[in-house]
Amino acid sequence: MDLSDEEKFFVAHFVLGSYRHIKPACGKYISLFSYLDQTDESIEIQQKQIDENDWYFCELLEKIYKQSNESTWDYVFKKLKREGFFENKNFHKKFLAVATWLYSKNSLRYFFEANKEAKEAYAELSKTQKLIDAKEEARKETERRNGLPASLKSRYELDQDRFKAMNLLYKGVGNAKTTTSTVNP
Numbered sequence: 307m308d309l310s311d312e313e314k315f316f317v318a319h320f321v322l323g324s325y326r327h328i329k330p331a332c333g334k335y336i337s338l339f340s341y342l343d344q345t346d347e348s349i350e351i352q353q354k355q356i357d358e359n360d361w362y363f364c365e366l367l368e369k370i371y372k373q374s375n376e377s378t379w380d381y382v383f384k385k386l387k388r389e390g391f392f393e394n395k396n397f398h399k400k401f402l403a404v405a406t407w408l409y410s411k412n413s414l415r416y417f418f419e420a421n422k423e424a425k426e427a428y429a430e431l432s433k434t435q436k437l438i439d440a441k442e443e444a445r446k447e448t449e450r451r452n453g454l455p456a457s458l459k460s461r462y463e464l465d466q467d468r469f470k471a472m473n474l475l476y477k478g479v480g481n482a483k484t485t486t487s488t489v490n491p
Contacts, residue, residue: 309407314416316341317404320360321367322417324424327431338363342404344396371408371417379409 309317316332319325325338335341337352338360347355366382382405383392392398407413452461 309403311416313341313404314407314413315420317367317408318413318416318420319424320364321371321408322420322424323364324420324427325356325360325364327427328420328424342397342400343394344400367404367408370405371413374409379405 312332316330316335317338319328319330320338329336332341334346335352336349337347337355339355340347340352342363366386369378370382386392386401391401452464
């Protein structure tokens with residue numbers, strides 16, 4: 307079973323771990339598990355599979371891709387068989403096709419392209435996050451300069467409050483002097 311270019315890029319993003327930023331899709335599939343299983347789950351269920359299950363299959367496929375030896379191949383396939391995944395013939399056939407492609411060296415080109423795409427997407431996300439962080443820092447700095455959050459009181463209101471406080475303080479000091487001087491003749 308030959309994989310299409312779309313399938314190869316889809317699998318490459320999952321094996322690289324860039325699926326969290328790129329959000330690859332292959333036809334109706336957004337989850338690696340649904341793709342391997344060839345089932346018709348809703349987007350919500352597939353999203354749940356991405357969060358809960360896909361990491362497991364990514365790790366197994368990554369072992370095949372990175373180690374490319376017979377013992378790794380046997381380990382992964384025995385593990386999946388033992389866990390009952392190969393009872394589904396569609397899963398077994400698709401996993402075998404993906405693993406065979408990863409085991410071959412013609413997968414390198416797809417990983418190179420997927421990695422390049424992931425780096426560009428990550429750089430764009432990083433740039434956006436830096437802008438958001440800079441705006442938040444500027445807002446916090448404005449609050450620090452004003453002494454209170456800018457949304458609570460204007461500068462004029464703060465000055466009026468200070469003026470009233472100073473008047474009360476001077477009146478209190480004036481009353482204290484007169485009170486002490488009359489008590490002690």
